[in-house]
Amino acid sequence: MFDTVAVVGATGAVGTIILDLLEKRNFPAKNFRLLASARSAGKQLQLAGKTITIEELTHDCFEGVDLVIASTPDDTAAEYLPSAVKAGAKVIDESGYWRMNPDVALVVPEINPEAALNAQGIIASPNCSTTQMVLAMKPLHDAGKIRRVIVSTYQATSGAGLQGNIDLQEGTRAALDGADYEYKAFAHPIAFNAIPQIGSHKEQGYTSEEMKMVYETRKILGDETIMVCPTCVRIPVSNCHSESILVETEKPISVDEAKALFAATPGITVVDDLDASSYPMPSNSTSSDEVYIGRIRKDLSNPNGLAFWCVSDNLRKGAATNAVQIAELLARGV
Amino acid sequence: MFDTVAVVGATGAVGTIILDLLEKRNFPAKNFRLLASARSAGKQLQLAGKTITIEELTHDCFEGVDLVIASTPDDTAAEYLPSAVKAGAKVIDESGYWRMNPDVALVVPEINPEAALNAQGIIASPNCSTTQMVLAMKPLHDAGKIRRVIVSTYQATSGAGLQGNIDLQEGTRAALDGADYEYKAFAHPIAFNAIPQIGSHKEQGYTSEEMKMVYETRKILGDETIMVCPTCVRIPVSNCHSESILVETEKPISVDEAKALFAATPGITVVDDLDASSYPMPSNSTSSDEVYIGRIRKDLSNPNGLAFWCVSDNLRKGAATNAVQIAELLARGV
Numbered sequence: 001m002f003d004t005v006a007v008v009g010a011t012g013a014v015g016t017i018i019l020d021l022l023e024k025r026n027f028p029a030k031n032f033r034l035l036a037s038a039r040s041a042g043k044q045l046q047l048a049g050k051t052i053t054i055e056e057l058t059h060d061c062f063e064g065v066d067l068v069i070a071s072t073p074d075d076t077a078a079e080y081l082p083s084a085v086k087a088g089a090k091v092i093d094e095s096g097y098w099r100m101n102p103d104v105a106l107v108v109p110e111i112n113p114e115a116a117l118n119a120q121g122i123i124a125s126p127n128c129s130t131t132q133m134v135l136a137m138k139p140l141h142d143a144g145k146i147r148r149v150i151v152s153t154y155q156a157t158s159g160a161g162l163q164g165n166i167d168l169q170e171g172t173r174a175a176l177d178g179a180d181y182e183y184k185a186f187a188h189p190i191a192f193n194a195i196p197q198i199g200s201h202k203e204q205g206y207t208s209e210e211m212k213m214v215y216e217t218r219k220i221l222g223d224e225t226i227m228v229c230p231t232c233v234r235i236p237v238s239n240c241h242s243e244s245i246l247v248e249t250e251k252p253i254s255v256d257e258a259k260a261l262f263a264a265t266p267g268i269t270v271v272d273d274l275d276a277s278s279y280p281m282p283s284n285s286t287s288s289d290e291v292y293i294g295r296i297r298k299d300l301s302n303p304n305g306l307a308f309w310c311v312s313d314n315l316r317k318g319a320a321t322n323a324v325q326i327a328e329l330l331a332r333g334v
Numbered sequence: 335m336f337d338t339v340a341v342v343g344a345t346g347a348v349g350t351i352i353l354d355l356l357e358k359r360n361f362p363a364k365n366f367r368l369l370a371s372a373r374s375a376g377k378q379l380q381l382a383g384k385t386i387t388i389e390e391l392t393h394d395c396f397e398g399v400d401l402v403i404a405s406t407p408d409d410t411a412a413e414y415l416p417s418a419v420k421a422g423a424k425v426i427d428e429s430g431y432w433r434m435n436p437d438v439a440l441v442v443p444e445i446n447p448e449a450a451l452n453a454q455g456i457i458a459s460p461n462c463s464t465t466q467m468v469l470a471m472k473p474l475h476d477a478g479k480i481r482r483v484i485v486s487t488y489q490a491t492s493g494a495g496l497q498g499n500i501d502l503q504e505g506t507r508a509a510l511d512g513a514d515y516e517y518k519a520f521a522h523p524i525a526f527n528a529i530p531q532i533g534s535h536k537e538q539g540y541t542s543e544e545m546k547m548v549y550e551t552r553k554i555l556g557d558e559t560i561m562v563c564p565t566c567v568r569i570p571v572s573n574c575h576s577e578s579i580l581v582e583t584e585k586p587i588s589v590d591e592a593k594a595l596f597a598a599t600p601g602i603t604v605v606d607d608l609d610a611s612s613y614p615m616p617s618n619s620t621s622s623d624e625v626y627i628g629r630i631r632k633d634l635s636n637p638n639g640l641a642f643w644c645v646s647d648n649l650r651k652g653a654a655t656n657a658v659q660i661a662e663l664l665a666r667g668v
Binding site: 188195201207227235236246275277280294296297300301311 | 482486503523526527538539548564565567569572576632643645
């Protein structure tokens with residue numbers, strides 16, 4: 001139970017869903033405060049039956065706040081969240097800025113809740129494409145020890161924020177009408193296209209989004225020996241990231257065993273009947289907190305390999321839901 | 335040089351492009367005949383400055399034909415093409431029906447031209463997703479011997495024929511307008527979605543499209559030991575298939591070496607400057623006969639691995655262009 005919970009970035013794509021989840025899941029708090037940039041300050045939002053006026057995010061705004069849930073750009077998180085920690089608040093951060101800091105816990109509650117409970121400073125929520133993948137990896141890693149992951153992503157435009165979806169919608173309409181459209185969130189047209197770059201060039205020809213999947217996976221699973229080869233691609237889907245994943249385990253895992261392991265993992269739902277054309281897709285996975293897994297099959301190229309297809313709502317389990325689940329974990333204290 | 339060349343399936347998505355290529359590339363033939371189903375018979379088309387009336391495809395229609403280029407559904411190819419062979423014609427087939435028949439040559443002219451030149455019966459053109467992949471594999475296989483390929487595809491709706499693109503266009507318009515649309519070419523909505531099934535369930539949880547990438551690759555490269563693990567996915571792109579490919583070679587290949595090998599291969603164009611956001615995409619690869627390769631980088635999970643991104647026009651090099659190139663090879667005779 002927290003007295004005062006502050007949501008930073010309350011008007012963003014993820015912030016909006018965080019508010020929705022706090023209300024729907026009856027998050028145990030006496031007061032909520034909403035913080036955002038000066039541009040949004042003064043506006044009012046409804047939360048848990050109350051009208052709340054958005055306050056401007058400043059270094060001094062965290063006085064009396066017990067828990068901060070922040071979803072902001074990296075530079076905002078870098079600048080303001082240390083002030084929240086200094087003011088004595090527990091801080092859950094959605095941004096990418098703090099995740100790999102050795103003093104910061106990087107948490108998926110189903111995987112490493114103890115990291116959140118023991119955290120002294122900021123608790124980071126992973127990158128959306130990492131979260132769904134590590135949740136799928138966890139039961140396989142426990143059962144057969146994952147040595148290697150090869151992943152190709154099919155990522156939604158909502159991962160680029162509200163402007164990403166505006167670009168998809170308006171760009172697509174323009175393309176259908178043969179009109180021009182100037183994209184703001186993407187370097188190339190996303191309508192009827194596939195863009196094999198998310199983030200900037202980070203190292204060795206890999207993008208920042210791809211290297212997140214390498215480093216965050218190791219930190220969350222607590223195993224620096226897991227090798228990851230990622231390819232991150234933006235496709236014209238508005239919401240839900242899809243991932244084609246191949247894992248190699250020390251001990252081979254059969255398809256039946258994998259299905260049973262996935263089905264027994266909280267947060268995972270198996271949808272897998274190819275003969276009935278039944279598998280996860282963005283169209284049947286959106287607005288859900290689950291990670292959906294299908295197309296589970298033996299790797300045809302390696303006896304220790306297992307291939308599957310994984311879809312999840314990147315704004316929910318990939319972002320807002322994971323943050324709220326961390327908050328619930330802190331509120332329970334166990 | 336051929337006297338009479340017949341194009342079967344002249345009105346289809348691929349057939350239309352075959353006619354265009356024959357004209358633009360000044361294919362050496364005295365006469366062209368156009369064959370199609372009874373529904374299209376009697377219609378007229380322009381080809382090489384002449385008006386040609388479409389004739390109905392029958393078992394007896396191949397009399398006097400020297401070369402047949404056919405792009406039809408599998409069952410049509412199964413029924414009629416043996417009659418063309420019997421009538422003494424050379425036959426190039428785009429369908430999937432004959433490819434894996436041991437008496438049939440499966441040809442990508444840059445890779446195994448001798449198979450076409452030595453063929454006694456039908457010469458098959460590979461599946462579109464296979465063609466661009468094997469062309470990319472060939473120089474790497476020659477240099478370092480490929481042992482294993484892991485590929486995830488991002489396939490365009492034009493691969494499902496004219497109706498595939500109608501579905502994408504009309505389904506997308508309906509989705510933007512909040513209206514209903516009944517898809518004809520796809521089991522699920524393709525607008526703003528990703529469908530991880532192309533073809534039917536073939537074996538071991540893999541689809542027919544995926545197994546084509548396994549078996550056709552081995553046959554074209556003449557190496558039954560190459561292991562392939564494919565995942566084929568339809569995305570809302572109208573034309574050009576994209577592929578996230580990872581190869582493992584016996585002898586490691588560096589990024590610089592791979593770039594040089596790709597650049598020296600006829601039919602391949604390297605587009606690879608991540609810092610300048612330059613890489614192949616459907617939007618910059620359509621209506622070209624090339625296979626475009628970018629995002630070339632070392633596999634982070636295996637010293638013998640190399641990852642890259644490959645895009646090509648599935649109706650051109652993936653279908654029509656490859657068939658016409660085989661025809662040109664037969665006409666040259668070397």
